[in-house]
Amino acid sequence: MASNQSRDVLLEDNHDFLPASPTSEYINSSVLSLSILGVFEIETPIDDSPTIELLREQFLPINNRFSSILIRDGNGAQRWKKVDIRLEDHVKVPHFPTGLPPATYDEYLQEYLSKIALDRLPENRPLWEIHLIKYPTSDAAGTVVFKLHHALGDGFSLMGALFSCLKRADDPSLPLTFPTYSTKSTTSSTSHRMSDTCKKVSTIAAGCWYTASDFVQSVLHSTVLQDDHTAIRSGTPLVEFEPVTISSVTFSLDRIREIKSKISGTVNDVAVGIIFYAIQLYQQRMGQISPGRRMTALVLLNTRMVNGYQCVEDMLKEKTWGNHFTFLQIAIPSSDNAEKENPLAFLLKAKKTIKRKRHSLAVYLNGRLVQMLRTIRGPEAASRYIHATMKNTTTGISYLVGPMEKMEMGDLPVKSFYFSVVGVPQSLALTMVSYMGNLRVVASAEKRFINSQLLMSCMKEAYDKVHREACGVDGTESQ
Template identity: 25%
Template sequence: MNSDEPLTPAGRLFLRPEINQIIHCLVGVQNSIDVDSVKSQIADSIMIQHPRFSSLLVRDRNGVEYWRRTSIEVDRHVIVVSDRVSDDVGVNDEKAANEYLADLAISSSMDYSKPLWEIHLLLAHNCAVFRIHHALGDGISLMSLFLTCCRRADDPDALPTIVSDLKAVRSTRNRGRRSLGEMMLEFLLAVWFSLLFVLEFIGRALWVCDRKTPISGGEGVELWPRKVATAKFALEDMKAVKKGVPNATINDVLFSVIGAGLSRYLEHRQPKGLKEGLQLTGVAMVNLREQPGLQDLADMMKGNRGSRWGNKLGILLLPVNYYKKTLDPLQYVERTKKMLDRKKRTFEAHFSYGIGKLVMSFLGPKVACILNFRIVCNTSFTISNVIGPREEITIGGNLITYIRVTSTSLSHALTMHMMSYAGRAEMQVLVAKDIIPDPEFLAECFENALLEMKTAVATLTTK
């Protein structure tokens, strides 16, 4: 059919059974959920008009996937769970919702006889799970689409606002006028660090592997039972730590919290036998386009404004190191900043996207999947960070109390998804429970790491 549209290379990759990524966005609301009202809102929303959300996945005789427009039956996409998720009366709403997400993380793939999205309404827990296949779009696209259905709590006629992290990075890079010598040095450093990344990327895809630790996963772990815990942070605390280290960013603080928290957890699980400075490598999926303004979303859906809908993602390999408690908390931030500054000088994410697209085009999705699968198996964890609205928002007049994101399992025993919303940042910690049996303690390690850094900054300022 002439109206059929091929999938993006990343979209085809996410459909491979070895990866098969489905995004789970958990949204809590203040008041009880009216099922009929939700169905009515979905039927009238921009989501139904979106080509991806109203298309079936089809394959031609050569196995190439395409999107084909179809009609939407809202009742098939809304799954109502009336009873409590857990039989244990001592389990609160947060833990019950996390148990539900843990089950979804290893559940079977979605029903391909309908468009690849669902909304699970957990009525007893005042929350909903938006289950969307990653082939439909990247995190920035999907978050922007979701927010078109929401309104600001303080202004019911206004759309939410989001600040693009890419714009912030670019403004930092372009700050001040530089001499020709400085620009040449910057270029040479970019070439050098990019070359180092290319070698590391190839090595990870072939044979280079992190040393085994109490958090290591590997091939087959994606099928193991999961648990989910939530680490909660105040953005004001992150900003306070950021001010304690010159030119640091929120991402510097976030990743230093990951490094410090993992060190504390490993020290608890394996107090002896781990070498000081041991490297653990994380895989971060990075969006390579700016967050579109919500008013521009319709143009983006139509392929206007030079940016088509889909997945435009690159890979960053982000190392953290194990240190004992003797390391000063702010040293984590300083070392992390130094590492991330090097990453910013490279074309690492763009290279990984380009090489993935090239392999997909000439060798097919099976080979591309093998390369990505090997990179996951040879590293220690996955991390992602999505920027949400700055202010409190409502959906259908119901105040949203939290927004949390996680996904189906990878071959990592540890996957972390950070989501910011209204001055808070909450990270879903998804683990293989036979490898990491105490994710609540791990989440607490992350929270305490940030508080220790905040205390260290406060101590410095009082001297």
């Protein structure tokens, strides 16, 4: 029998055993296992007969990880090993009672999503599944759900991969296009150079102070400090194994942009501010006010230096495929009476905090700290640190940009889609995605603790009040 040392050498020499990235190891451990559910609502009834062929010809070639499993070498490090794959094992077609009204199938779909959110993907085969729900709901004629382990890549990688398998409904020969965001260039005259220099010195000094403060606060939050128990944080041990309810609400991006222009912010500023306001409204509806309560949101930050999605070939070539993200820890504003607050105050606070946090180097220092933990104590210790960071905070918020045109999956027109991150040790995880001029906000909420219907109602109310305050008109969308 070969020793561990000789096995390590064999693995190093074998090109089929590719090392997993550190982040992939952190989020696929005995402590933490995260997956992404990509839910596509289809306009026409689903024919599942071409599924296997489409997966073989379009999905598997995207990346070797889709036909690989994670193994551990003699040192305990995870590596990708390419294996023979039986696609039929990855395609699930649930059977519900027939002849029921769409509203009833809404409930069946919700229960099914809750079930697969809790199910752990088998480790003896590649870490993904596709679920074809061929029953009409209130929103679609059928539903296609991709479950992909986060170790395969983050939302940017995985959604980009799925988009590469889809085509434009209006003209399949044209590529899907995505919103782009330009930055204004600034110029300064010679007379302003001295004041600019002073501002830079002041900015550097402030940045050093914020970095130190943010880093210390982050470390404390990941070790000894916990957010308070509130109407959206139960503090239940191992909450990631509790059933969840996945619900959503849709807003007009045009109206979000109108609000954005009023506060001179970004779409993300507006969306996060609306979420913060909705949380306060929800807590008040639940008979809880928040002054003095510690509540923190982990806002996902994409660390790639790219503007927009890349094709899969470029991602692999430039090594931007995988998990390239970090979190900004942002305090959720509190309120004595959310009903009487100016709704725009929550947006302005979100904008100010996000802008300041982006200029802090605490995010970089946190990354170095996790790497140091991995080097000294191993990947499991790093995973425990990240798990504690999530567990001790109230919620996580992530945002992806989707296509501006309608997509087709094979010959199936996609009416809408959304994604959710599951396995998160929090009572509430929030995700956002844009598609065809709309922004979909999705909540994955602890089922027996959070009233998802009331929370979505508060999201709609917050959006409506913010739009009315900013633009002077009603912003409610028909759902």
